[in-house]
Amino acid sequence: MDELKRIEVEYGNIESDKMRLNMGPQHPSTHGVLRLEVELDGEIVTDVVPHLGYLHRCFEKHAEKMTYPQVIPYIDRMDYICSMNNELPYVMGVEKMLDIQVSNKVEYIRVIMCELNRIANHEIAVAAFGLDTGALTPFLYFFRDRERILSIFEKASGGRLLYNYFWIGGLAHDVHPTFKEDVLDIIRQVRVTNEEIINLLIYNKIFVERAANIGILPADVAINYGVSGPMLRGSGVKFDLRKNEPYSIYDRFDFDIPVGKGEVGTVGDCWDRTIVRMNEMEESCKIIEQAIAQMPMEGDVREKLPKKIRPKGEIYTRAENPKGDLGFYIVGNGTDKPERVKARGTSFVNLSVIPEISKGYMFADLVLILGSIDIVLGEVDR
Amino acid sequence: MQAQEIFEILKEKFGEAIIELKAEPNFETYVVIKAESVFDVSIFLRDDDRLQFDYLMCLSGLDSGENLTVVYHLHSTKLAHKFIYKVIVPKADPKVPTVERVWRSADWHEREAWDLIGVEFVGHHNMIRILCPYDWEGHPLRKDYQTPEYYHGMKVPY
Numbered sequence: 001m002d003e004l005k006r007i008e009v010e011y012g013n014i015e016s017d018k019m020r021l022n023m024g025p026q027h028p029s030t031h032g033v034l035r036l037e038v039e040l041d042g043e044i045v046t047d048v049v050p051h052l053g054y055l056h057r058c059f060e061k062h063a064e065k066m067t068y069p070q071v072i073p074y075i076d077r078m079d080y081i082c083s084m085n086n087e088l089p090y091v092m093g094v095e096k097m098l099d100i101q102v103s104n105k106v107e108y109i110r111v112i113m114c115e116l117n118r119i120a121n122h123e124i125a126v127a128a129f130g131l132d133t134g135a136l137t138p139f140l141y142f143f144r145d146r147e148r149i150l151s152i153f154e155k156a157s158g159g160r161l162l163y164n165y166f167w168i169g170g171l172a173h174d175v176h177p178t179f180k181e182d183v184l185d186i187i188r189q190v191r192v193t194n195e196e197i198i199n200l201l202i203y204n205k206i207f208v209e210r211a212a213n214i215g216i217l218p219a220d221v222a223i224n225y226g227v228s229g230p231m232l233r234g235s236g237v238k239f240d241l242r243k244n245e246p247y248s249i250y251d252r253f254d255f256d257i258p259v260g261k262g263e264v265g266t267v268g269d270c271w272d273r274t275i276v277r278m279n280e281m282e283e284s285c286k287i288i289e290q291a292i293a294q295m296p297m298e299g300d301v302r303e304k305l306p307k308k309i310r311p312k313g314e315i316y317t318r319a320e321n322p323k324g325d326l327g328f329y330i331v332g333n334g335t336d337k338p339e340r341v342k343a344r345g346t347s348f349v350n351l352s353v354i355p356e357i358s359k360g361y362m363f364a365d366l367v368l369i370l371g372s373i374d375i376v377l378g379e380v381d382r
Numbered sequence: 383m384q385a386q387e388i389f390e391i392l393k394e395k396f397g398e399a400i401i402e403l404k405a406e407p408n409f410e411t412y413v414v415i416k417a418e419s420v421f422d423v424s425i426f427l428r429d430d431d432r433l434q435f436d437y438l439m440c441l442s443g444l445d446s447g448e449n450l451t452v453v454y455h456l457h458s459t460k461l462a463h464k465f466i467y468k469v470i471v472p473k474a475d476p477k478v479p480t481v482e483r484v485w486r487s488a489d490w491h492e493r494e495a496w497d498l499i500g501v502e503f504v505g506h507h508n509m510i511r512i513l514c515p516y517d518w519e520g521h522p523l524r525k526d527y528q529t530p531e532y533y534h535g536m537k538v539p540y
Contacts, residue, residue, distance in 0.1 A: 056513045060498065061522055097408065223436050223459055226487025239459055313408025316440060316455050316466070329442045329453065340523075342442040352490045381513060 018046065021363075025054045029132055029367040032377030036354075036370075043362050048355045052348075055381040063341040068094055068309045069168055071341060076162040078343065079379040081124055084117040084153070085321045086379075087166040090341075092247060093317030093330050094168045100303055106170050107249045108295035112183060113153070113165065115284040115291070119190055120149045121322035122230075122277040125374040129274055130201050132371040133210045138201045145193050148186050155182075168309060170302035180292050187285045194281055202278060211274060212265030215357045215369035219268065225353045229324025229346060230280065231373060234260035234273035241320040248319075253290045255283045270372035277374075280322075308336045321346050323374055343382055347375040383463045385411040388433065396423060412453075412466040420469055421479040421505075427456060427465065428484055434458045435465060438481075441491035443499030445524050450476045450501050471501065480506040498523040 024035040033054035039047035059078060063071045075090050076083040088110060095102065127142035150160045156175050157165040165172050176182075201207055217227070219235045232239055240257045242250040258279035260272030311332035318327035327344035350373050358369045389403040392413065399419035405411040415423055427435045435456040444451040449470045456465045469478055480503040482489040492503040493512040500521030503509060510516060520527055530538055 053511075053513045053515065058522065064523075221486075224486045226438055226485065237459070244462065311408075313406070315410060318439065325439070327440050327455070329440055329455070331444065340442075340444055342440070342444075344440040348490065349487055352487065356486075 017041065023366075025051075030370065031128065031375055032380075034351075034370075034375070034377055034380070036366075038363065038366065040363060043364075045358050045361055045363055045366050048358050048366070050351060050354060052351075053381055055377045057382065059343060059382040060341060063338055065337065067336045068311070068338060071338065072167065073162065073164045075343075076164060077378060078345065078382055079321070079323065079326075079347065079376045080161055081376050082117045082121040082322045083161065083163050084113045084165065085121075085319065086326060087163070088114055088248070089317045089319035089326055090328050090330070091166045091168050092319065093315050093328050094309070094311060096317065097311035097313055097315055097330065097332060098168075098305075098309060100169050100305070102170055102303055103299055103301070104249075105296050105299045106301050106303075108291050109171060109175055109301070110166060111248060111250065111253075112288055112291050112295070113156070115288045116149050116152060116183065116186070118284045118322040119281050120146045121374075122281050125230075125322075126197070126201075126274055126277055129211075129270075129368070129371040129374075130207070132367050133207055135201055135204075135207065138197050141193055141197060145186070145190055148189065152179075152182055152186065155179075167302070169305045170300075174301045177297075180295070180297075183288060183292060187288055190281065191285060194278060198278060202275060208264045208271060211269070211271040211368060211372070213269050213271075214361050214365045215270045215372055216266050217268040217353065217357050221356060222268070222353070225356065226349045227324070227353055228349070229321065230273050230276045231324065231350050231353075233257065234276045235268035236260050236262075241318065241325060250287075252294070253287045255286050258283065270368055273372045273374075310334055310336050318344070323347055323376070323379075324350055343379075345379040345382055347373075347377075347379040348382075351375050351380055383432070383461070385413065385465060388465050389413050391430070391432065392423065392426075395426060399423065410466055412468055414468050414470060417469050417471050417478050421481060421484070423467070424454075424481045424484045433465075434460050436460065436485075438485035438487045438491070439464075441481075441488055441495065443495035443501050443523070445499060446470070447525070449473060450499060452478055452495060452501055454481075476501045477504050478502070479504050482506055497521070500524060 019040045021038045023038055024030040025033040035051040037049040059074050062074055075086050079086050123142040123146045127139040130138040154160050157163040217235050219237050222232050222235045236259050238257050238259050243257055258276050260267050260276055265271055312334040314331040316329045318325050324346035326346050329342040331340040333339040358366050392400045399416045401414040403413050427433050435458045437457045437459050439455040439457050442453045449472055452469045454467050478501055492506055495501045497511040497513050
């Protein structure tokens with residue numbers, strides 16, 4: 001109760017001409033159960049206080065009571081839009097602790113799945129952002145494509161959203177025989193749709209007027225806040241873990257890192273973040289094409305493991321999620337249950353910048369700024 | 383730059399405040415520093431030309447039995463090297479100076495460490511819970527934590 005009082009005292013100094021408005025937790029444009037306490041001067045946002053925790057599911061507490069493989073389904077449920085990408089840093093970390101080397105085939109399948117999931121994630125991000133600006137059609141186009149990507153995942157793992165597919169020392173199942181053709185087929189479709197969306201939405205005057213020059217995030221502020229992913233690259237920082245600290249087999253592929261250039265507004269505005277996501281989809285397509293060409297179809301997808309996994313030591317692993325840099329700090333004490341698994345949620349860190357970048361803009365722009373961060377509350381609250 | 387070289391730079395600058403360098407098998411090499419000097423060491427790590435750690439990747443609290451540990455994972459976007467340092471404080475008086483003015487990303491990480499582990503960050507501008515409800519009691523990630531029976535009349539263990 002003591003803490004409650006402190007909050008009241010702290011936020012109790014409201015001036016008579018300013019208004020405090022609650023946005024959320026049940027608000028369609030908060031992209032989940034997020035409550036933003038907004039201080040308004042007329043229509044101008046003067047302060048934003050995010051209140052988190054509505055979707056807190058005690059991931060870290062649960063992880064202490066699970067064995068290492070049992071943690072993976074919980075990780076799926078953190079960022080449920082891109083579960084494949086979430087699993088990767090965790091399994092990489094545990095494999096590194098146990099000194100397991102997975103086969104070439106597994107690495108290729110992992111990369112292809114991650115990049116497909118990246119496309120699916122960016123499709124949702126741009127689609128929902130379009131929806132925030134009032135464009136409904138791109139949402140439907142993107143969801144049509146995303147469904148086809150999810151079908152690939154369903155064929156491989158059995159799940160459409162939560163996969164439990166990357167296991168420690170390999171994969172849950174082998175891919176189906178027509179995997180390569182299916183993936184290439186989807187890539188073709190994704191490129192056609194993206195071309196269409198770029199003409200229909202991204203360079204549309206209404207969209208540009210709406211999204212450009214709002215929520216400007218300068219590069220140094222972004223780094224100081226620990227922001228990562230398309231948010232950081234939208235601010236013009238050429239930083240991508242796949243290129244800067246290649247993990248898995250990303251050093252074998254040739255791809256670019258798109259950055260925001262301030263084409264229609266200022267560097268680091270909401271439009272820049274959107275175009276970075278659009279360009280990243282194309283880069284993902286390139287990676288998938290190269291991976292498909294190099295990938296062997298023969299071989300087993302599981303390494304031999306001890307019956308119980310008992311790593312000792314600690315490791316911090318991270319990987320480039322669609323939303324940014326997802327890290328796991330894993331501490332093992334030599335038993336089959338981890339001592340501590342701390343997840344550095346990408347959305348958690350990216351969301352912390354919102355008070356900084358939304359001050360001084362209109363209230364309607366706050367919805368767009370929040371949309372351009374691309375958060376998933378499952379990962380913010382964990 | 384390797385942890386060993388960074389340790390020597392820090393040792394030269396801060397002397398006694400830097401306790402030891404630990405390089406155990408299966409552990410990433412880390413440095414243990416005294417709790418009082420966290421802020422000074424952090425700002426030196428960020429601003430020194432040889433180090434330039436401008437990016438705080440992760441700040442984690444850890445219940446290590448007798449003590450509480452705070453782990454800082456740093457990365458430099460300009461020089462592309464990493465550094466880990468730890469602060470160990472007794473459970474009875476877990477006070478660590480805040481680094482939120484060094485890296486703004488520490489703000490929410492520190493609130494999370496306070497919420498779940500119960501490390502108090504001295505000087506933090508808004509040291510309140512972040513994931514649990516504001517009037518929750520106890521720090522759930524401590525090993526000796528007891529889940530309360532009821533919260534506002536609702537049964538907690540499901």
